[in-house]
Amino acid sequence: MKKVILSVAVIAAMGLTSCKENANQETEVMTEAPTEMSNDIAMADVSFGVRGNCGMCKTTIEKAANAVEGVSMANWDVDKKKIDVAFDDTKTDEMAIHNAIAASGYDTEKATRNLEAYENLPGCCKYDHEMMMNQSGDVKADDHSESDM
Numbered sequence: 001m002k003k004v005i006l007s008v009a010v011i012a013a014m015g016l017t018s019c020k021e022n023a024n025q026e027t028e029v030m031t032e033a034p035t036e037m038s039n040d041i042a043m044a045d046v047s048f049g050v051r052g053n054c055g056m057c058k059t060t061i062e063k064a065a066n067a068v069e070g071v072s073m074a075n076w077d078v079d080k081k082k083i084d085v086a087f088d089d090t091k092t093d094e095m096a097i098h099n100a101i102a103a104s105g106y107d108t109e110k111a112t113r114n115l116e117a118y119e120n121l122p123g124c125c126k127y128d129h130e131m132m133m134n135q136s137g138d139v140k141a142d143d144h145s146e147s148d149m
């Protein structure tokens with residue numbers, strides 16, 4: 001009986017040492033991949049075109065973007081028809097932000113507005129579907145929104 005126990009112990013010990021060797025090899029390989037670094041730089045900044053008219057549009061667009069989990073900053077520029085967004089790219093991605101804004105009724109460069117949400121926007125916010133996005137800022141974009149009133 002003792003012999004059996006002894007041989008089991010020996011086999012177990014051999015097993016342990018071989019496991020240890022394997023583990024050492026694995027950690028050596030692991031250290032070559034720079035995985036630790038990228039975890040710190042999870043924040044991403046994007047900016048893309050979003051159609052809209054006025055300050056109320058700004059509120060709606062930014063609210064929609066900020067409601068996406070991981071978004072830390074959203075700033076829509078009424079003159080440029082463009083939004084700057086900062087987000088944690090481990091929690092969301094750019095497309096999720098496009099989709100959230102489109103769901104609130106606004107066109108983005110990559111997503112088309114939800115028509116029902118658009119119809120429910122206040123009259124002053126019913127922007128032109130053909131409007132240029134991502135403008136330089138010095139274009140007279142307000143021309144016909146004024147005359148419509």
Ligand SMILES: [Cu+2]
Nearest residue numbers: 054056057125
């Ligand atoms: Cu508006």
